[in-house]
Amino acid sequence: MLDTPRFTEITPTADIRGDRHGKRAKCLQRLVRMDLPVPQTVALPFDTVREIAEGALPDLSTLIGIFDGEPRLLSVRSSSETPDWGGPGAVLNIGMNDAAHAWLSNTLGDRVADALYLRFIRSYAIEVMRLDEAPFDTATTPLEARTVFEEEMDEPFPQDIATQLGAVLRAMARAWEGTSARLLRQAQGAPADAGLGLVVQRMAQGMGPGQSGSGVVQFVDPQTGAPQVTGRYLGQAMGRDAIRQPDKAMFLTRDPRGPSLEELLPEVYAELLEVGARCRTRLREEMQVEFTIDQGRLAVLDAVRCPRDARADVAIVTALARDGIIPRAEAVSRIAPAALARLLHRQIDPDARRDVIASGVAASPGAASGKLVFDPAAAQASLSRDEPCILVRRETTPDDVRGMHAADGILTERGGTTSHAAVIARGLGLPCVTGATGLRISDRARTVTLPGGAILREGDEITIDGSSGEVMRGTVPTREPALDDSFRDLMAWSDAIRDIGVRANADTLADATLARGFGVDGIGLCRTEHMFFDPARLTVMREMIFAEGPEDRAAALERLLPMQRADFTDLFRLMDGLPVCIRLLDPPLHEFLPGEGEGTRALAAALDRPLSEVKSRISAMQEYNPMLGMRGVRLGIAVPEIYEMQARAIFEATATVQSEGTPIVPEIMIPLVTARREVELVRRRIEGIAAAVRHETGVAFEFKLGVMVETPRAALRAGEIAETSAFLSFGTNDLTQMTYGLSRDDAGRFMSAYVNEGVYPEDPFGTLDVDGVGELLLLGAARGRQVRPDITISLCGEHGGNPESIAFCRLAGFDYVSCSPFRVPVAKLAAAQATL
Ligand code: PEP
Ligand code: MG
Secondary structure, three states, rough: OOOOOEEOOEEEEEEOOOHHHHHHHHHHHHHOOOOOOOOOOOEEEEEEEEHOOOOOOOHHHHHOOOOOOOOOOEEEEEEEEEEEOOOOOOOOEEEHHHHHHHHHHHHHOHHHHHHHHHHHHHHHHHHHHHOOOHHHHHOOOOHHHHHHHHHHOOOOOOOOOOHHHHHHHHHHHHHHHHHHHHHHHHHHOOOOOOOOOEEEEEEEOOOOOOOEEEEEEEOOOOOOOOOEEEEEEOOOOOOHHHHHHOOOOEEEHHHHHHOOOOOOOOOHHHHHHHHHHHHHHHHHEEEEEEEEEEEEEEEEEEEEEEEHHHHHHHHHHHHHHHOOOOOOHHHHHOOOOHHHHOOOOOEEEOOOOEEEEOOEEEOOOOOEEEEEEEEHHHHHHHHHHOOOOOEOOOOHHHHHHHHHHHHEEEEEEOOOOOOOOHHHHHHHHHEEEEEOOOOEEEOOOOEEEOOOEEEEEEEEEEEEEEOOEEEEEOOEEEEEEOOOOHHHHHHHHHHOOOOEEEEEEOHHHHHHHHHHHHOOOEEEEHHHHHHHHHHHHHHHHHHOOOOOOOOHHHHHHHHHHHHHHHHHHHHHHHOOOOOOOEEEEOOOOOHHOOOOOOOHHHHHHHHHOOOHHHHHHHHHHHHOOHHOOOOOOHHHHHHHHHHHHHHHHHHHHHHHHHOOOOOOEEEEEEEEOHHHHHHHHHHOOOOOOHHHHHHOEEEEEEEEEEEEOHHHHHHHHHHHHHHHEEEEEEEEEHHHHHOOOOOOOOOOHHHHHHHHHOOOOOOOOOOOOOHHHHHHHHHHHHHHHHOOOEEEEEEHHHHHHHHHHHHHHOOOOEEEEEEEEEHHHHHHHHHHHHOO
């Protein structure tokens, strides 16, 4: 194998590689190949820079000899493999010395020569030699600056360009190896041995007689991505001065607010537009171009991918595809799913000032501001006054759902990514921060005590950012979501590419409408318990729970039946023939009952029973471990009338909608199964109801009965369970909880410590644990398929919206994933990317 040369001049044919010389060097070569006026440049590969850091400088006289011209002034910039990994800042004007100063004084005048020399001495002293900045503050001439340098260093200021360049290269090479630089880039995903390349470029002076200056231009609006020339130009300046001093700099395009480069130098301006257009087609990207005008002549120093917001990114990338510059599949692959998620929600304005007072788990994305309220009634009262509010709870329970509907955001002291608050908030598209463990919430005093001891009271304004987990004081400015044509194109292209279905977890018409708007393939999980939290229904539900005997219970269920029937009829109509998977009631019944106090008294009054009786019935229903207790199919077997009512409602709705001409085959899903016998018992009753409804309505409909695999045993016994199931849907929230023996509602308390200590690589409730839970998925799917090859396999836990988990499901051959409506776009994009 041939060794890479220790440095290479960038010419159209030179062997310059992004993975050896870095992205900047590669990009500069592309600009050279496009015949743009790029000053002479030499690239140092990663290996050379590593050797320099270790003390072995290459022969600089040969390197310097490559550059012609008088005086020989050079710049050095970093060139890492990926721009996000950073790198030390540029050093300009290397080679400035007394002789260059004299030459510049003669040709460009004393002012320019002094300014360049002063600037170089300062940056050499501070950035290269690491001297303190303060003593240089008062040095306003090169002579003064040299004196300070010589006093601090006890040696003369170097006059030799090789000495200067050697020191610069060494300082930059070592800065890259420093601990903080290493940690920063590793946080951006850089490997431990990531290399740094350096590019040495001849300076194109932006200072001198005639029209000289420098600027930065981009051809799109960085916030919207719409075509628009933006940037600044500053006369008698270099580097990024024009950006650093925007009030001194001029506009590029004509602007009523002041002079512009377009008016000052129309030909150079036209040339710049041409550079932008050529970069776009040849580099297949919107670039930000750094340029210098050297006595009226344009030089292109550098071009980087235009910095941009998520919204602009989608607009830019889809426009490149629409213009035929990149294929659609590439457009799909270029958008980061996390960036798309940001687009769907209101975001904190990145330029806004933020006073962060606490942080927790980023449980449901988006930003919201409002007054603090401490209970659901106060949230509803705020809504009626049209006053935005943030509902703060230690943790939420089904009793809070109405209040959550009324609130603009949710903040809880406990919980994690799949706790009650998180799941409901994601379903509602509400920003939510859970597990803000530093907060102390007192419902009684209606206060929140912050980590530092400060106290917030009811009515105080806060802002939460459910995308970062931050809690801020006051109202922080936000940006609206942008679901424009670019977004729609991206979704349509993802749909055309992906080969795994994406359904939504939708419980209400509002969820389902939203999901259809995002173009889902169906509903993968309708959690029917969420249909009972409306106040009128909750009372009937509670009557059913408190029924003295089968007759009373039947009477209450009789009243719930038409409500459920209407729910399903509406849902089927809305979904218009797309599959709808309905889960029978899952939570323990006491979740429908009020907690202590006022609620219990109101319930006693509503039921017309003595308070003491209501209290003792509630306490008799308490369980030590409700998530492992009387819930899911256990409820269906112990109190079969509930599932029978639900099945009847589903079938009657099916008969109605089918008679209207919409074909529908409802999917009925049994939660928390552990054994085949459970499925058989439920199946027998449901088939009986189906036969009865067919007979009563005269409509011959079909249905599918399947199982939610949420317990490790169901995954292990998937073979025999499949014998009596049309589909298996992995409920990975409970399956993760049960596989780890880790409460999804309490894990937030120690999860960050666990992840920081490397016990778990990530929160397994957010990203599927491929090694453990994933193995159960593979095993369950294989055993199920062996018995019933055409069985439908899916995942409907919160992982259904997580890109890595979606890729896993696709590889495992799952038919679809199902996630909250707001996560559907991200899931579709991730599903498409998984195929590329
Ligand atoms: C699950 O357990 O993964 C699931 C989807 O059900 P729920 O979150 O309602 O328990
Ligand atoms: Mg579950």
